[in-house]
Structure formats: structure tokens, C-alpha cells
Amino acid sequence: MLARDQTTRLTVGAPPTACAHLIVPLIAEFEKANPRVHVHVVDTDLGNIDRLVQAGSIDIGLGMFVRPTGSIRTSLFKFTLVLASAAPRFQIGRTPKRWADLVDAPLIGLPADYPFQQIVAGHLAEAGRSQGPRDLVNFIDTQISMAAAGRGVAIIPTTAINSCRNWPVKLEPIVDPTVEMDYFELRDKARVLPPCADAFTSFLRESVPRLLAPFKTPRRASAS
Structure with a gap:
């Protein structure tokens, strides 16, 4: 004090x-x-x-x-990355997703000039994804709300966990590799x-x- x-x-x-x-x-x-x-x-x-x-x-x-x-x-x-998807209520999943699982996922992403999005895009490309996000939004809160509405899935930082508690979404860790930022x-x-x-x-x-x-x-x- x-x-x-x-x-x-x-x-x-x-x-x-x-x-x-x-x-x-x-x-x-x-x-x-x-x-x-x-x-x-x-x-x-x-x-x-x-x-x-x-x-x-x-x-x-x-x-x-x-x-x-x-x-x-x-x-x-440090923080890590999680996948947000629609669920009956807010919950934290215990079974991780792999980057390879997201190659064809209907992703909701941020603009390409965001440093966070650049790191996400790099790992998706290494996993074999050739296309960008299906939808682009400007704010993480919008990513979360669209995922909650079933409009796709979003890769978000764990620093947004408190925001997610207001939405019916499931958060699952992303591994292979686990990305610490x-x-x-x-x-x-x-x-x-x-x-x-x-x-x-x-x-x-x-x-x-x-x-x-x-x-x-x-x-x-x-x-x-």
C-alpha cells in the first residue's frame, strides 16, 4: 500500500x-x-x-x-489463445483444439494489421490454412458475440475471459503448439x-x- x-x-x-x-x-x-x-x-x-x-x-x-x-x-x-464457440452457457472446455483442427473452421477474425491477428494467421498458415477468416470484425467483443450467436468460431486471447462470461460460449485451449504471448x-x-x-x-x-x-x-x- x-x-x-x-x-x-x-x-x-x-x-x-x-x-x-x-x-x-x-x-x-x-x-x-x-x-x-x-x-x-x-x-x-x-x-x-x-x-x-x-x-x-x-x-x-x-x-x-x-x-x-x-x-x-x-x-x-503471459497469456494464451482459446477457441470461442457457441454453447448453451458460458463454459471452459477441458479438451484442447489443435491448430490443424481449425484449417477449415468458419473463423471470425480481426483485421490483418492487428499484431494479435498476425500471430494467429501465422499459426493457421503453418497448420495448412490457405484462406483468411470468413468474417472480419474490428473488436474482440464482436468476435465473442458472433461466436455466441453461432455465426462461426473465434480465436481470442485468454485476457478476454471476463468478457466471455457474459455470453453463451465455450472456450477451448488451442495447442500443438500452445502459443504464449x-x-x-x-x-x-x-x-x-x-x-x-x-x-x-x-x-x-x-x-x-x-x-x-x-x-x-x-x-x-x-x-x-
């Missing part, structure tokens, strides 16, 4: 799905433990975050960044942030893996 007499404001930027279903609930918990800190949230497209960090508009950027142009990138935690924080290398910045990112580093625990060690798919 930070010193009781310290009052400060920390501005954090993240993509909309992460803000609504991952970051904001944890901010509430962090502020309860640190009542002298106010964390202001900026929900914005992933592509804007590095620019906002460098402009000083936000203190910390959060997301799946590949190559920030002028910021310091530090891994906060980093969720990063960005900071401007020229700025010195208040101590609450380190306290907040340490809190995320400790708290988020607990939320992702159901997908910590997915089993290998059985041979068919």
Missing part, C-alpha cells in the same frame, strides 16, 4: 475490451487498497497507445504491442512517473495471472 498522505493521479490507456473487462475491475481493487491514488482510464485503439504515451497524454499504455517506436516495453504477464506495459523513456505507477503495474503482474489460471497449462490434444 502506498503512503496514506500521497495523493496522485495515474492515467492508463488500453484497448476497449481490456479496459472494460480486465483493467477496470482490477483498478477498483487497486484504488480500494490505495485510496489516495486515482487511476484514470483512456480506452482507445491499440494503434494509438504508443503515440499517447510519447505525447504524455497517458502515463502507462497496456496491450499486445509488437514494436513500439519510442517507448519502453516491459512484459507484465506477452501483455506489455509501455512507458515514455524520458519521463519519470510517480511511485504509484510501479505499484499499479506490480499489482497487475500479480493479479491478472490468477484470472487466467484456468488456461495456465493446457493439455495436449489427443491423437485422432
Whole structure:
């Protein structure tokens, strides 16, 4: 906990799905433990975050960044990928899917310039898929809602698990290989942030893996 007499404001930027279903609930918990800190949230497209960090508009950027142009990138935690499909209610499947199982699947994907989608496309190509997604949408929440409606299946990050709890979808780990990705924080290398910045990112580093625990060690798919 930070010193009781310290009052400060920390501005954090993240993509909309992460803000609504991952970051904001944890901010509430962090502020309860640190009542002298106010964390202001900026929900914005992933592509804007590095620019906002460098402009000083936000203190910390959060997301799946590949190559920030002028910021310091530090891994906060790792996440994996799951397949979302329609189900009677939200559930976590225990039998993994293989990338090879998805070669002909009716995929709902994100635009090709999204770093996350590029990694997904690479693994699908290695498995033998030659075509892109059947449907393209701009947001992970839309992927989830379309999967819930039976419009196809979606490969999504486990960081979206809280969003999925609102929908009748089944989440199944994807293996062979299991893909671990980093969720990063960005900071401007020229700025010195208040101590609450380190306290907040340490809190995320400790708290988020607990939320992702159901997908910590997915089993290998059985041979068919």
C-alpha cells in the first residue's frame, strides 16, 4: 500500500475490451487498497497507445504491442489463445483444439494489421490454412458475440475471459503448439512517473495471472 498522505493521479490507456473487462475491475481493487491514488482510464485503439504515451497524454499504455517506436516495453504477464464457440452457457472446455483442427473452421477474425491477428494467421498458415477468416470484425467483443450467436468460431486471447462470461460460449485451449504471448506495459523513456505507477503495474503482474489460471497449462490434444 502506498503512503496514506500521497495523493496522485495515474492515467492508463488500453484497448476497449481490456479496459472494460480486465483493467477496470482490477483498478477498483487497486484504488480500494490505495485510496489516495486515482487511476484514470483512456480506452482507445491499440494503434494509438504508443503515440499517447510519447505525447504524455497517458502515463502507462497496456496491450499486445509488437514494436513500439519510442517507448519502453516491459512484459507484465503471459497469456494464451482459446477457441470461442457457441454453447448453451458460458463454459471452459477441458479438451484442447489443435491448430490443424481449425484449417477449415468458419473463423471470425480481426483485421490483418492487428499484431494479435498476425500471430494467429501465422499459426493457421503453418497448420495448412490457405484462406483468411470468413468474417472480419474490428473488436474482440464482436468476435465473442458472433461466436455466441453461432455465426462461426473465434480465436481470442485468454485476457478476454471476463468478457466471455457474459455470453453463451465455450472456450477451448488451442495447442500443438500452445502459443504464449506477452501483455506489455509501455512507458515514455524520458519521463519519470510517480511511485504509484510501479505499484499499479506490480499489482497487475500479480493479479491478472490468477484470472487466467484456468488456461495456465493446457493439455495436449489427443491423437485422432
